[in-house]
Amino acid sequence: MSPLVKYTLGRLGLFVLLFVLLLPLPLNILVKAMIALLLSAVLSYFLLSDWRNKVGEQLGDVASRRAQEKERLRAALAGDEDAATAGDRATPVDEKVDEKK
Template identity: 70%
Template structure:
């Protein structure tokens, strides 16, 4: 399971748990939901720090891959033959089946 999915499910789970704990409290349902949202954000900051950091690392690696591919494509469009050949999937020998 990806780090983003784990973190999202963790945040949602915290919200649900806090909201269920607030059900017996005599407040408006919308107020309970707002309290649960704010409280789950606070608790999630501390309890889900590991998953949040994993998600940030995953997003950073994806961003760096996209940035490198963008630079390679710009170099290929500028006429750099090596950059064009480095990204040419048709030229890769393992792709022929």
């Protein structure tokens, strides 16, 4: 399971658990929800730190791959043939011209 899904479900689970525990209190339902939200945020900071770090790593990897692809595309647009042929989806212009003939 993806670290993002685990972390999201963990945060949601903490909120629901705390909200259910606060139900017997004689408070307005919105006040109970606000208290549960604040407590779940604080508890998730400590209890779910490992999952949060894994999500950060995953997002960092995705961002670096996107940055590399962006640089490759910019180099290809600037005329670098090696960068144009290095991409998975890129086809050199000469091959397209040969196919049409």
